[in-house]
Amino acid sequence: xxxxxxxxxxxxxxxxxxxxxxxxxxxxxxxxxxxxxxxxxxxxxxxxxxxxxxxxxxxxxxxxxxxxxxxxxxxxxxxxxxxxxxxxxxxxxxxxxxxxxxxxxxxxxxxxxx
Amino acid sequence: xxxxxxxxxxxxxxxxxxxxxxxxxxxxxxxxxxxxxxxxxxxxxxxxxxxxxxxxxxxxxxxxxxxxxxxxxxxxxxxxxxxxxxxxxxxxxxxxxxxxxxxxxxxxxxxxxxx
Numbered sequence: 001x002x003x004x005x006x007x008x009x010x011x012x013x014x015x016x017x018x019x020x021x022x023x024x025x026x027x028x029x030x031x032x033x034x035x036x037x038x039x040x041x042x043x044x045x046x047x048x049x050x051x052x053x054x055x056x057x058x059x060x061x062x063x064x065x066x067x068x069x070x071x072x073x074x075x076x077x078x079x080x081x082x083x084x085x086x087x088x089x090x091x092x093x094x095x096x097x098x099x100x101x102x103x104x105x106x107x108x109x110x111x112x113x114x
Numbered sequence: 115x116x117x118x119x120x121x122x123x124x125x126x127x128x129x130x131x132x133x134x135x136x137x138x139x140x141x142x143x144x145x146x147x148x149x150x151x152x153x154x155x156x157x158x159x160x161x162x163x164x165x166x167x168x169x170x171x172x173x174x175x176x177x178x179x180x181x182x183x184x185x186x187x188x189x190x191x192x193x194x195x196x197x198x199x200x201x202x203x204x205x206x207x208x209x210x211x212x213x214x215x216x217x218x219x220x221x222x223x224x225x226x227x228x229x
Contacts, residue, residue, distance in 0.1 A: 004156065034216050043118070043204050043220030044157075089156070093216050102216050104156030 004105040023090030031095035120221035137205035146188040
């Protein structure tokens with residue numbers, strides 16, 4: 001079982017609608033959580049990064065939330081556009097003393113249709 | 115504009131052949147990474163380097179080799195020992211060092227296939 005699980009696996013929405021993608025993690029001790037957007041055939045691009053003390057971070061129409069107690073994060077996309085069609089990847093970093101590890105989720109594939 | 119350049123975009127490997135994927139960055143980042151991306155799986159770390167002339171194995175280093183002779187360059191060789199090399203390979207960099215920190219910038223990948 002992946003320690004960073006994303007849902008749904010895929011999603012189709014109409015242009016202009018809002019959507020929310022979920023990321024649940026079990027890894028600890030938590031250091032930070034980053035959301036990436038990956039267009040087909042391209043490398044991921046960082047959207048937001050949140051540390052333990054932050055519970056929300058916005059980047060334009062993208063808003064990420066974090067609940068470190070329940071180990072859940074969400075990425076909300078407002079007024080979706082065709083260019084939002086991509087995979088969205090959640091990445092969690094753990095850091096304790098000299099030990100660090102980064103774990104990638106498997107991503108949510110979003111398709112925005114006209 | 116600063117960024118990471120990966121080449122080639124598509125690469126084909128014959129049986130028993132070694133192939134080298136190029137990764138160059140002009141971000142002046144100390145840390146560089148190679149990841150492998152397969153359908154339905156999260157990115158997996160192959161190798162990373164925090165400084166010139168030093169690199170560390172990641173989670174799936176077997177069948178791969180790297181070098182870091184220059185700060186800007188971190189080439190990955192897929193050797194004939196890697197029996198399932200078909201994947202999308204991503205190079206990344208970070209200004210942070212100190213272990214496997216999260217990459218900040220990614221290249222646009224090289225898709226490797228077997229002939």
